[in-house]
Amino acid sequence: MKKLLSIALATSMALSLAACGAPASSTASSTAPAADSASSTASSAPAESAEPVTIKVFSNLPDRTTGQGLVEQTIFDSYMAANPNVTIECEELDDAAYKTKFKAYAAGSQMPDLVSVWGQPGFIDEVIDAGLLAELNPDDYKDYGFVNGSLDGFSADGKLYGLARNTDMAAFFYNAKIFEDNGWAVPTTYDELLALADKAKAAGVAAVSMDGADKWPLAVYLTDLMEKVDATGVMTKNHDAITGKDFSDPTYTKACELLQQATTAGLFQPGYETADYGTAKNLFTNGQAAMFYMGSWEMSMASSEDIPEDIRNNIKVFTMPTVEGGKGTATDISAWNGGGYSVTASGAQKEEAIKLLNYMFQPDQWTRIAWENGVCMSAQDFSKFATGSETQTQKDLMNIFAAATNLSGTPLNDMGTSQFKTVCEDSVQELAIGKIDAAAFLDKLTTVG
Amino acid sequence: MKTVANAAVLQQPALNKKKKNFQPANIVLWVLLSFLAVLQIFPLIWLLDFSLASSNEMFTSGLLIWPKQIRWDNYVSAFVDGHFLLYFRNSLFINVLAVVLVLLLSVMLSFACTRMHWKLSGLVKGLILLGIMIPIHATLLPNYVIYDRLHLTDTLWALLIPYIAFSLPQGLFLTSGFMESIPREIEEAAMIDGAGIYRILFQIITPMLKTSLVTVSIMTFLNNWNEFMMASTYLSSPKWKTLPFSVLEFTGMYSSNYAVQFAVMALTAAPMVIIYILLNKQITRGVAMGAVKG
Amino acid sequence: MKKAYSNKAIIFSLVFPGILVFIFAILAPICLSVYYGFTNFSGIGSYDMIGFKNYIELFKDEAFQVSLRNSFLLAVGFICIQHPLAIITAAVLDKLGRHAEGFFRCVYFLPNVISVAVIAYLWKFIYNPSFGLLNNIIKLFGGKGDFNWLGSGSAIWSVLVVLIWHGFGWGMLIYYTGIKNIDPSLYEAAAIDGATNRTTFLRITLPLMRPVIQVNVTLAIISALKQMETVYLLTNGGPGNETQFMANYLYKQAFSSFRYGYGNAISVIFIIVCILATQVLNRVFKQDEGVAA
Numbered sequence A: 001m002k003k004l005l006s007i008a009l010a011t012s013m014a015l016s017l018a019a020c021g022a023p024a025s026s027t028a029s030s031t032a033p034a035a036d037s038a039s040s041t042a043s044s045a046p047a048e049s050a051e052p053v054t055i056k057v058f059s060n061l062p063d064r065t066t067g068q069g070l071v072e073q074t075i076f077d078s079y080m081a082a083n084p085n086v087t088i089e090c091e092e093l094d095d096a097a098y099k100t101k102f103k104a105y106a107a108g109s110q111m112p113d114l115v116s117v118w119g120q121p122g123f124i125d126e127v128i129d130a131g132l133l134a135e136l137n138p139d140d141y142k143d144y145g146f147v148n149g150s151l152d153g154f155s156a157d158g159k160l161y162g163l164a165r166n167t168d169m170a171a172f173f174y175n176a177k178i179f180e181d182n183g184w185a186v187p188t189t190y191d192e193l194l195a196l197a198d199k200a201k202a203a204g205v206a207a208v209s210m211d212g213a214d215k216w217p218l219a220v221y222l223t224d225l226m227e228k229v230d231a232t233g234v235m236t237k238n239h240d241a242i243t244g245k246d247f248s249d250p251t252y253t254k255a256c257e258l259l260q261q262a263t264t265a266g267l268f269q270p271g272y273e274t275a276d277y278g279t280a281k282n283l284f285t286n287g288q289a290a291m292f293y294m295g296s297w298e299m300s301m302a303s304s305e306d307i308p309e310d311i312r313n314n315i316k317v318f319t320m321p322t323v324e325g326g327k328g329t330a331t332d333i334s335a336w337n338g339g340g341y342s343v344t345a346s347g348a349q350k351e352e353a354i355k356l357l358n359y360m361f362q363p364d365q366w367t368r369i370a371w372e373n374g375v376c377m378s379a380q381d382f383s384k385f386a387t388g389s390e391t392q393t394q395k396d397l398m399n400i401f402a403a404a405t406n407l408s409g410t411p412l413n414d415m416g417t418s419q420f421k422t423v424c425e426d427s428v429q430e431l432a433i434g435k436i437d438a439a440a441f442l443d444k445l446t447t448v449g
Numbered sequence B: 001m002k003t004v005a006n007a008a009v010l011q012q013p014a015l016n017k018k019k020k021n022f023q024p025a026n027i028v029l030w031v032l033l034s035f036l037a038v039l040q041i042f043p044l045i046w047l048l049d050f051s052l053a054s055s056n057e058m059f060t061s062g063l064l065i066w067p068k069q070i071r072w073d074n075y076v077s078a079f080v081d082g083h084f085l086l087y088f089r090n091s092l093f094i095n096v097l098a099v100v101l102v103l104l105l106s107v108m109l110s111f112a113c114t115r116m117h118w119k120l121s122g123l124v125k126g127l128i129l130l131g132i133m134i135p136i137h138a139t140l141l142p143n144y145v146i147y148d149r150l151h152l153t154d155t156l157w158a159l160l161i162p163y164i165a166f167s168l169p170q171g172l173f174l175t176s177g178f179m180e181s182i183p184r185e186i187e188e189a190a191m192i193d194g195a196g197i198y199r200i201l202f203q204i205i206t207p208m209l210k211t212s213l214v215t216v217s218i219m220t221f222l223n224n225w226n227e228f229m230m231a232s233t234y235l236s237s238p239k240w241k242t243l244p245f246s247v248l249e250f251t252g253m254y255s256s257n258y259a260v261q262f263a264v265m266a267l268t269a270a271p272m273v274i275i276y277i278l279l280n281k282q283i284t285r286g287v288a289m290g291a292v293k294g
Numbered sequence C: 001m002k003k004a005y006s007n008k009a010i011i012f013s014l015v016f017p018g019i020l021v022f023i024f025a026i027l028a029p030i031c032l033s034v035y036y037g038f039t040n041f042s043g044i045g046s047y048d049m050i051g052f053k054n055y056i057e058l059f060k061d062e063a064f065q066v067s068l069r070n071s072f073l074l075a076v077g078f079i080c081i082q083h084p085l086a087i088i089t090a091a092v093l094d095k096l097g098r099h100a101e102g103f104f105r106c107v108y109f110l111p112n113v114i115s116v117a118v119i120a121y122l123w124k125f126i127y128n129p130s131f132g133l134l135n136n137i138i139k140l141f142g143g144k145g146d147f148n149w150l151g152s153g154s155a156i157w158s159v160l161v162v163l164i165w166h167g168f169g170w171g172m173l174i175y176y177t178g179i180k181n182i183d184p185s186l187y188e189a190a191a192i193d194g195a196t197n198r199t200t201f202l203r204i205t206l207p208l209m210r211p212v213i214q215v216n217v218t219l220a221i222i223s224a225l226k227q228m229e230t231v232y233l234l235t236n237g238g239p240g241n242e243t244q245f246m247a248n249y250l251y252k253q254a255f256s257s258f259r260y261g262y263g264n265a266i267s268v269i270f271i272i273v274c275i276l277a278t279q280v281l282n283r284v285f286k287q288d289e290g291v292a293a
Helices: A002-020 A025-029 A067-082 A095-107 A121-129 A176-182 A190-203 A216-230 A234-244 A250-265 A277-285 A296-303 A350-360 A366-372 A392-403 A418-432 A438-448 B002-009 B024-051 B055-059 B073-081 B084-114 B121-133 B136-149 B157-180 B185-192 B197-208 B210-226 B229-234 B244-253 B258-293 C008-037 C053-060 C062-096 C098-113 C116-127 C133-140 C155-180 C184-192 C197-226 C229-234 C246-255 C260-292
Strands: A053-059 A086-092 A114-118 A168-175 A206-209 A289-295 A315-318 A339-343
Touching: A053 A067, A053 A095, A053 A350, A067 A086, A067 A296, A067 A350, A067 A366, A086 A350, A086 B244, A095 A114, A095 B136, A095 B229, A095 C246, A114 A121, A114 A350, A121 A418, A168 A176, A168 A216, A168 A296, A168 A392, A176 A190, A190 A206, A190 A250, A190 A289, A206 A277, A216 A234, A216 A250, A216 A289, A216 A418, A234 A250, A250 A418, A250 A438, A277 A289, A277 A296, A289 A296, A296 A315, A296 A392, A315 A392, A339 A350, A418 A438, B024 B258, B024 C062, B024 C098, B024 C116, B024 C155, B055 B258, B073 B084, B073 B244, B073 B258, B084 B121, B084 B157, B084 B197, B084 B210, B084 B244, B084 B258, B084 C008, B121 B157, B121 C008, B121 C260, B136 B157, B136 B229, B136 C008, B136 C246, B136 C260, B157 B210, B157 B229, B157 C008, B185 B197, B197 B210, B197 C008, B210 B258, B229 B244, B244 B258, B244 C116, B258 C098, B258 C116, B258 C155, C008 C260, C053 C062, C053 C260, C062 C098, C062 C155, C062 C197, C062 C246, C062 C260, C098 C155, C116 C133, C116 C155, C116 C229, C155 C197, C155 C229, C184 C197, C197 C260, C229 C246, C246 C260
Parallel strands: A053 A086, A053 A114, A206 A289
Antiparallel strands: A114 A339, A168 A289, A168 A315
């Protein structure tokens, strides 16, 4: 393994030297591979007579024609145009398949060079511990405008191992036309939200479209409720509960009960526990559901040509309403930095991959393109790209985020080990459909935590 | 005509009995048979129907629809973005290669085990036949480690080796059963004429095994054609990906467009349906041999 | 002449390639599984030997018990629903003759040649609670049509329906060819004796089909144990672990929970269960024969 690694390193070093004609001084630093990250400047000028380089990318964005996948592809294309010697080979899978395949890669020895990661303990901790990710140089990103704390999840022991792609926020997207036609008001309390279930039924639509088959949205929903019950320190609470194997804090029981109330009231569409992401989204975008509970990246619905015009122009946003007796206010929201990228330590093109990564996150790349296309809020300062001509959906989300007084941080399911994640997600689904009660749910978390 | 041909194939000369006496009971029978046929075939018709509609029409009630506009472009997307040609070619190539190698290895093994004289023949045969009971997925995890160490992941071998290995026991079982029924006098005569073992095996015995080889081919082909767990774990670049990937990749790529997803499913199913309809008789016969021999 | 048949070099050349593939792809991985089954390997990094801990945990693992139960249910479904239906259909088909026989045989077998990936996704759509084919049919007959087929409680039955549906043609075809191999003079003799269709079926067809039935029941049980692909795509074992099967569960443990060692322990038990099941069946059938004789 070691030998292989050093050969790979030596090759990539040689290649990168040839590629950008780096000064001789950097050759010396190559003896300390881990601490050495590539020269920060992305080579925007085409290098002459450069060796051909193939960077292997493994991405969780299979849809390359809309949304984040389009943004990623756009950047790859422009990078390849600027660096004719570079070929980017991208393998894409959707989230669930991605995570499985990533682990298979991790167990093997031939990892791609640049990979999608989640800066959350449930995903990244084991990977960093095993030394699979290359260390990045934080100084490279001083001027990149990353939001304070957004890179914390990608760091361990003061070292940086990845960059956050987005600032994610859990939200209810709602069809303003359905609300208007039926005379519904945006709910300000959880009870009002639950009351919409019956009204929706009467109107012949589902109230909230929920992706219950993938399970994690339910865990996010639960975390969202915790935020409303307790407002501060949800992430710390989760961390302590998992490491201390103690879920006796009443916040948990309360949030669990609130989640179950949603099912009892019929808030989510029938059969939501088997509806996957696409199904849940399609219900909403076809006007079969009044609301859709999902992350802020779905703002891209508003600019998607695939969605009927009278729906996409009427998508507005609100966040989890306050709960009775809860300490959280309307502006305490559930938000976190999840998805991002890392360069693998053993990849054949480590240095080239770092250059590509640095290029992707130059402020006028991912952040600008994502915002201008109404795709998502990056983890960097995107406000300077605001033009005022954004979609209503985008504006809503931006305003909510700007007004936020407290952010929940990483959702519960992603705070522990992979095993914790599996158990937590399986059982939060069972909890939601009422197969087990709050006590049994917390018991399962305690056993595995 | 068809049935007569089939009957002949199945060594059933006496099928030309009177079978057309219509009784009321027969009507019930026909209704039941047709009901079963609808049950088997309707989902496929449904699939075809919606693959030509637009995505929003999915949400209309009613069983089948008459699309407002026939959307052939669904198939264009499916064909192009599903890498149909590449994946189909890969599937065909890998499966045909697997079939050929399984045939070759089974014939060689079963000849050695049923004809040749050596001490371990019973043991070797028994060991390999045990493989029929081993589930292919139980080797998924350790094989990944092995292939990774040998740098076989993402190559043709990562699929070919397990596909051959897991079809071999069945191949050996069928061919050796058949080989035992071939009289030895034929070989002895050839031997006297000066033929060597290899010539006897490949020029005399193998052609006589034809029917059982057809069975082995069909079973191997159908089994491996469906496989995708190995493929999705061991492969990463599109280079050797097989046809099921057209479907698997599409759900992510076109998550919000059901009609195109339907089109890619129909397209993926098409080659085998066509092959089956064309080779209906041969396949039935092949399965028949398998049934008789077990 | 005998000499040529015991030529070691020739024997070796005939046996070696097959044995090599077998060892490389089946035997070696099984040994490796046994080894990893005793470790707490996560898939990456270092690991320790932990003895039988994985196996002890496995026997207490609820999801694993559910997997076994589901395999059992599926086997029962195959034996009690799919196979009787297949035999009867085959017997009826045998009497049809002409084009109808070929037509129905072709139609019944058709789903079998379609890739499992397509079948699984297709049924996912058929079961969809909002716009699926099944609920639309119920609506057509005036029902409410909002049943969640793959939901908790009903999911396992829905999965069984798909598997029984998909395999029906194969079973039917095998029985059909078995029946075709029965000596027609037996039927003629029965007809002369004035036997009804039912008695002919019970007295002639079934007893003569006995060996075919035995083999196919064995194969059905093994395939029930081996089930993976359809479930993986249709429900991935959910909701919770309600529709879990062994193969799918080991995959989930190894690659979703990052418990490679535990996954391998499941592999080992999986293989043992499959071999045991076949041995038991062979015993049962042998005894049965003895009694019958």
